[in-house]
Amino acid sequence: MSQHHKFTARTRMSDLINEDASLLSSISRFGISLGFGDKTVKEACEANNIDSNTFLAVVNFLSEGNVEINETYNNISIETVISYLKNAHTYFLDYKLPSIRTKLIDAVESSGQLSYKVVFMKFFDEYFDEVRKHMDYEDKTVFPYVIQLLDGKLHHKYRIAIFEEHHSDVDSKLAELKNILVKYYPAQGTNYMLNDVLFDLLSCEKDIASHNQVEDFFFVPVIEAIEHKLSEKS
Amino acid sequence: MSDSSLKIAIAEPSVIIRSGLSVALKRVQGIHIQTFEIASYDLLANYIRLHKPDVLILNPSFWGMANLPKIKEDSGHNTLKCFALLSGMVDESILKFYDEKISLYDTVEQLKEKLDKLFETSTEGNKDETNTLSLREKEILTCVVKGQTNKEIAQTLFLSTHTVITHRRNIARKLEIHSTAGLTIYAIVNKLIELDEIKKDM
Numbered sequence: 261m262s263q264h265h266k267f268t269a270r271t272r273m274s275d276l277i278n279e280d281a282s283l284l285s286s287i288s289r290f291g292i293s294l295g296f297g298d299k300t301v302k303e304a305c306e307a308n309n310i311d312s313n314t315f316l317a318v319v320n321f322l323s324e325g326n327v328e329i330n331e332t333y334n335n336i337s338i339e340t341v342i343s344y345l346k347n348a349h350t351y352f353l354d355y356k357l358p359s360i361r362t363k364l365i366d367a368v369e370s371s372g373q374l375s376y377k378v379v380f381m382k383f384f385d386e387y388f389d390e391v392r393k394h395m396d397y398e399d400k401t402v403f404p405y406v407i408q409l410l411d412g413k414l415h416h417k418y419r420i421a422i423f424e425e426h427h428s429d430v431d432s433k434l435a436e437l438k439n440i441l442v443k444y445y446p447a448q449g450t451n452y453m454l455n456d457v458l459f460d461l462l463s464c465e466k467d468i469a470s471h472n473q474v475e476d477f478f479f480v481p482v483i484e485a486i487e488h489k490l491s492e493k494s
Numbered sequence: 495m496s497d498s499s500l501k502i503a504i505a506e507p508s509v510i511i512r513s514g515l516s517v518a519l520k521r522v523q524g525i526h527i528q529t530f531e532i533a534s535y536d537l538l539a540n541y542i543r544l545h546k547p548d549v550l551i552l553n554p555s556f557w558g559m560a561n562l563p564k565i566k567e568d569s570g571h572n573t574l575k576c577f578a579l580l581s582g583m584v585d586e587s588i589l590k591f592y593d594e595k596i597s598l599y600d601t602v603e604q605l606k607e608k609l610d611k612l613f614e615t616s617t618e619g620n621k622d623e624t625n626t627l628s629l630r631e632k633e634i635l636t637c638v639v640k641g642q643t644n645k646e647i648a649q650t651l652f653l654s655t656h657t658v659i660t661h662r663r664n665i666a667r668k669l670e671i672h673s674t675a676g677l678t679i680y681a682i683v684n685k686l687i688e689l690d691e692i693k694k695d696m
Contacts, residue, residue: 328512328530328531328532328533374689375682375688375689376679376682376683378689379675379678379679379682379689380679382675382678383673383675383676383678383679386673386675421544424544433673433676436670436671436672436673436676437676439670439671440671440676440679440680443669443670444669444679444680444683444684445683446683476544476545477530480544481540481544484540484544
């Protein structure tokens with residue numbers, strides 16, 4: 261990577277987080293846990309057996325905010341990216357969304373209206389199903405396809421562009437729920453619990469959106485380049 | 495329309511101009527703009543094919559030979575709108591393939607006017623419209639939430655299916671809620687319907 265970027269292999273992990281706290285979740289998705297002392301990016305990656313080029317490419321991509329298409333990432337480890345994306349899926353499906361669900365139930369139950377709980381849960385569970393379907397498709401279809409590709413086997417029909425076309429916007433429904441709560445939820449007292457859920461929804465919405473951007477602007481172009489190389493060979 | 499959004503790609507070699515324009519576009523009122531910065535011409539066609547932005551802003555003095563009709567055709571994206579980003583004098587004949595021009599000295603308001611003109615994203619006119627539902631719309635909303643089809647709603651309320659569809663579109667626009675599950679929440683919290691009337695779908 262010839263381009264100039266904010267974070268380098270010599271950046272200290274603690275500085276990286278001070279600079280951009282939203283990178284915390286990325287760091288844990290790479291499998292690096294807190295307590296890094298004065299370790300640099302390079303040292304922390306080596307200690308955890310993670311390709312530091314890939315780590316830097318992802319955190320720089322995420323923290324620079326602007327989506328900039330100006331380089332081809334040819335020295336990154338696709339296996340590392342896949343494990344990063346899979347960990348993110350696990351985080352959303354097994355931790356974050358269930359936790360929002362619990363908070364949402366508590367908040368609407370506190371309204372004392374039994375009917376609220378029923379309709380909110382139906383909405384949330386439909387949304388949850390959609391996200392799960394989307395992420396399962398990646399785990400079960402897209403990633404295995406890519407791993408085959410890395411072995412030099414080009415599928416006779418499937419291409420990563422198919423995934424890109426099916427990459428429906430799962431975050432629009434979350435925005436709708438946010439909208440319902442902000443605009444139409446009957447006001448009652450201080451609503452601490454409800455505000456809490458809203459904060460969670462907002463940060464989850466952002467998190468999923470940037471997760472999708474890593475897939476769209478980082479992962480997919482690299483895979484396309486591999487497809488291209490393989491199809492020229494054959 | 496508060497939910498209009500545009501994907502805008504900025505193809506310009508200068509990082510300062512590129513990022514500056516990107517920041518200026520995010521300040522445009524009433525449109526949610528997502529920008530993508532493209533720093534080299536080689537990556538442009540591929541990006542457009544994959545991500546199908548609504549607008550491409552291109553600096554013709556750097557990539558003057560950019561063959562816009564070919565870019566559109568190759569990427570299968572014929573509805574792409576192209577803006578020329580002008581930093582100096584440019585031969586008019588080059589500009590004929592562009593839908594609009596942007597000067598380095600355009601204000602945010604001028605950027606907004608140019609986008610509004612091409613995308614009819616202007617909020618003028620429907621600003622006065624209230625977001626409260628009419629009585630008829632409330633009736634239709636109740637039927638939708640009960641799980642009735644457009645045809646059934648039309649029969650119950652003695653309307654044409656076409657009218658029902660128009661009402662439904664207006665309801666979704668006014669409330670900014672598009673899913674049935676979302677409308678159900680709206681109907682319940684606003685006491686338009688009781689839970690036992692819809693219980694069978696729950």
